[in-house]
Amino acid sequence: MTLRLFDTATRSVRDFVPRVPGKVSMYVCGLTxxxxxxxxxxxSGVNNDVLRRWLIHNGLAVTYVRNITDIDxxxxxxxxxxxxxxxxIAYANEVRLEAEYRALNxxxxxxxxxxTGHIPEMIELIQILIERGHAYAAEDGSGDVYFDVKTYPEYGALSGQRVDEMLPAGDAPDRSKRDPRDFALWKGVKAGEPANAYWPSPWGRGRPGWHIECSAMTWRYLGAEFDLHGGGLDISFPHHENEIAQSRSAGLPFARYWVHNAMLNLGGSKMAKSVGNVLDVEAIKQLGVRPIELRYYLSAAHYRxxxxYSEESLREAATGFQRIEGFIQRATxxxxxxxPSVFCAEFAEAMDDDLNTSAAFAAIHDVVREGNTALAAGETKAAAGALASVRAMLGVLGLDPLDPAWAQGDSASGGLRSTVDALVALALQQRAAARERKDWAAADAVRDQLKQAGxxxxxxxHGPRWTIGSDK
Known part of the structure; x- marks a missing residue:
């Protein structure tokens, strides 16, 4: 295993060495x-899927946990x-999320x-923190329980911040805290909130704070210590910082490596529901960009x-993928x-170098050019070798267009591709009939209409071949 990863905790590129030889335990913070x-x-889902696939390719058995925050x-x-x-509300959005993950393979x-399925583990963890002197119940009768950040000397190390320079946590009134930066582990019943959103606890009816949820779930599924913790860079503070503080204060070694993906920006700021600058998969499909092309776009840039985002850059990525796809179609x-067979050396080196997908895709395009040259020269053996290599490299990136998962993804997302297939096939039948009766004007008109439609x-x-996208 030669994979090197940039570890956010140490701010350095480190050789990845699993805690247990041959096995990797991996946790990624899912969505609220x-x-x-x-x-x-x-x-985040695509980037961590690529990491997982590369670990599996290297012969490692991966236990991958990704949570759902359905109470917050x-x-x-x-x-x-x-x-x-x-x-x-939570379940409806969870179903939508799973469908979009499937659409992107x-x-x-x-x-x-x-x-919500792990409240007992959260309560147990909070009790341990109170017993160890790292947490306390509020004295104002609110039922809140807070983590005392000053009892954990390394607080702020992950994000490179000093406690004295931090702003208040802002998750409860400061009057009930020993220090404004203390964060909530448990929240008592609050006026104006749904009456069905509470569970019994030693501190009264309440619900968990956001940060304790992930600590409890990693403990439950991966044990006291695990290999990789992933998630977006935007939640490294306070969420991941707080996970570390509460888990290690409870005696759990917690994560050994921290891998954070950078943001997708729109209009100069992070794409976020709170800002309102968001696009979903359906909106991308309305632009004529397929889910497989969106996955290419999201994974082609280095994860850090x-x-x-711009429509122009998205379409450029789609065109880049279509070049690869066109070679696969012609060669097949x-x-x-x-x-699928061996990778080219440049691809493997790029992936081992902190998952440098930008360089990895450059290597794929190089092999595609070699394969196209071989096809033009009639060198079928060389073309077959290039095809096998390209499919292998795309496969580990989740982007092999011949993978049946993509046909299933199109079906799960409304059958758009199958509908386009049927309509284009009908047009090509009409064109073939026109050519058979030597009505060249009608045949050309069908072709021109298809071109105008992209x-x-x-x-x-071997007959007419069609693709969606630019003919350049």
Whole structure:
């Protein structure tokens, strides 16, 4: 295993060495499901899916946990606003999230726990923190319990902050805290919140704070110590900082490596529901960009690089993928189906170098150019080798267009591709009939109409081939 990863905790590139040889335990903070997901959320899912696939390719057995936060201030605010049970809102958005993950060929995690299913573990963890002197119940009768940040000397180390320079946590009135920066582990019943959003506890009826949820779920599914903790860079503070403080204060070694993906920006700021600058998969499809092309766009940039979204850059990425896809289609017609085989050395080196997908895709395009040259020269053996290599590299990135998962993804997202297939096939039948009766004007008119609709038709010895996108 030669994978090197940039560890946020140490701010350095480190060789990845699993705690248990041959096995990797991995936790990624999932979404708070107060509203439908957008493509900024999906970037984290895609980036961590690529990491997981690369670990598996290297012969490692990966236990991958990605949680669902279905109880939180934001979910309860939506419940009050919409006058619906909080769990109905959370579940509807969870279903939507899973559908969009499937549409982008993001593999399901080993376990996907919901926060509401782990209240006992959270209460147990809070009790341990109180017994160890790291947490305290508020004295104002609110039923709140707080973590005392000054009892953990390394607080702020992950994000590189000093406690004395931090702003108040802002999750409860400062009057009930020993220090404004103390954060909530447990929140007592609050006026104006849904009456069905509370559980019994030693401190009275209440619900968990956001940060304790992930500490409890990692403990439950991965044990006291695990290998990799992933998530968006935007939650490294306070969420991940607080996870570390409460878990290690409870005697749990917690995560050994921290891997954070950068944001997807729109209009100069992070794509976020709170800002309102969001796009979902359906909006992208309305632009004529397929889910497989969106996955290419989200994974082509290095995971630690900010993506500044624009429709132009999205379409450029889609065109780049279509070049790869076009080679696969042409080569398969000539040499037939091949089994994906070895990667080129440059691809493997790039992936081992902190998952440098930008360099990895450059390597794929190099092999595609070699394969196209071989096809043009009639060198079928070389073309077959290039095809096998390209499919293998795309496969580990979740982007092999011949992977049946993509056909299933199109079906799950409304059958758009199958509908386009049927309509184009009908048009090509009409064109073929016109050519058969030597009505060249009618045949050309069908081809021109398809081109105006973004469908490029190429006549080959094996019949007409069509692709969606630019003919450049």
């Amino acid at each position: 499901v107060q509203s439908p997901p957008h493509i900024g959320h999906l970037r 201030d934001k979910v309860l605010a939506k419940a009050v606003e919409q006058d619906k049970p909080f769990w109905s 993001v593999a399901a995690p080993t376990y996907e726990p919901r926060a 690089s900010i993506i500044e 017609e000539v040499v037939g189906e091949v089994e 469908v490029q038709v190429e006549d080959t010895p």
